[in-house]
Amino acid sequence: MESVTSHVDEFFPIALRDSISMRPLRVNDAELFFCALDKNRDFFGKFLPFVADTTAVHHTLEFIKLSQEQEKNATGLTCGIFKEHGSENQPVAEEAIGAVGLKEINLQTKKAELGYWLAEDYNGSGLCTLACKNLIEHGQTIGIQQFVIYTAENNFKSQAVARRLGFQKLPGIIENAEVVNGVSVSHLVFELRLPETLQH
Secondary structure, eight states, rough: OOOOOTTTTHHHHHEETTTTEEEEEEEGGGHHHHHHHHHHHHHHHOOOOOGGOSHHHHHHHHHHHHHHHHHHHSSSSSEEEEEEEETTTTTEEEEEEEEEEEEEETTTTTTEEEEEEEEEGGGTHHHHHHHHHHHHHHHHHHHOOOOEEEEEOOOHHHHHHHHHHOOOOOSOOOHHHHHTTTEEEEEEEEEOSSOOOOOO
16 A cells, blocks of 8 residues: 555645645745634634644644654645735745645545635635545545545534535534534534545
8 A cells, every 4th residue: 555645746736726726734834824824713713623722833833743744654644725926027925725634544444534724715715625626536546435524513614515525424423522612512424435546
């Protein structure tokens, strides 16, 4: 079985739309990543428990270092979604606008968890769904056939992304799955099973 990192360099970056692409996070993305979270703090804070504890660039730097370690160990892969700004007379500058990731990758059971977030200004653009599709395709190239998404019971936008990707909601809920802003949150579970492995 090939590792998570086998095809990373040849698979990424991926152009999603004009001036928007996705690629694995690296340590020099820490400030961009923090700016995206800080700018959308109220929006993300409704559903993402880590946002309240992310108060400085060094927090996102540590997250990225952890993500890189998971990538190296074939247990995870986190990609940032970036938008380029600039013109012929100006240098190109990048803005982080979201992230998608494969977590808890298990190459023996061929299973992984899919997670994602997108800046409020880009919600409804289809970018999150598109980025997730590309990450699922990458997952297939390393042998993943079962993908799982956990969403808060009241996070209807996240549930809509899961359904657009072809995931099916499993019966029941996971009660008290996490605490967000001091409130206990239950999760719904969505699953996608793919019969064949892609070769890239």
